[in-house]
Amino acid sequence: MEDDATLAQTSLEASFAILNGVPRHSILKALLDLGRATVAELAEHSGVGSATVARHITELEDLNIVTVDLPRGSRRGRAANISLNRDRYSAALSTWIAEMSPQKSV
Numbered sequence: 001m002e003d004d005a006t007l008a009q010t011s012l013e014a015s016f017a018i019l020n021g022v023p024r025h026s027i028l029k030a031l032l033d034l035g036r037a038t039v040a041e042l043a044e045h046s047g048v049g050s051a052t053v054a055r056h057i058t059e060l061e062d063l064n065i066v067t068v069d070l071p072r073g074s075r076r077g078r079a080a081n082i083s084l085n086r087d088r089y090s091a092a093l094s095t096w097i098a099e100m101s102p103q104k105s106v
Contacts, residue, residue, distance in 0.1 A: 017063055018092050023048045024056050031066065031084040038079040057082055064088050 018028060026046035031037065034045060039057065043050040060066040065088050070080040 013063060016096065017059060018065060018089065019096065020056075020059075023052055024060075027053055027056050028060075028084070028089070031082065036081050036083040038081060040079065042082065063092075065092065 018024065023046075026048050027042055030042045030045040034041065037045065039050055039053050042048070042057075043053045046053065048056075057066055057068065061068055064085055067083050067085055068080045069082075070078060
C-alpha cells in the first residue's frame with residue numbers, strides 16, 4: 001500500500017502526465033466516451049495512430065491512470081482491453097488544479 005507522500009507525488013506526476021499534449025487528450029477523451037476499448041478502437045475513435053496510442057497507454061498504465069486487462073509480455077497479437085481508472089484520473093486532475101491555483105496570502 002502506498003503511503004500518503006508517495007501517493008501525493010504519484011498524483012502530482014500523473015496530473016502533469018495526463019496533460020501531455022493533444023494526442024493524450026484525444027486518447028483520454030476516447031476512453032471517457034467508450035468506457036473500455038482496445039488500442040485499435042482508441043486509435044480509430046481518437047484519430048491518433050495505433051503506435052502512438054500504445055506508447056501513451058504504457059505511460060498512463062505506469063501511473064495507474066489506465067488499467068489493461070492483459071499483463072505486459074502476453075499482449076503480442078492479442079487485443080487487450082483498456083479502461084480508465086476514474087478515481088486516479090480525477091485525483092490527478094484535482095492535484096493539477098490545486099497546483100496551478102493561485103495561493104492566497106493570509
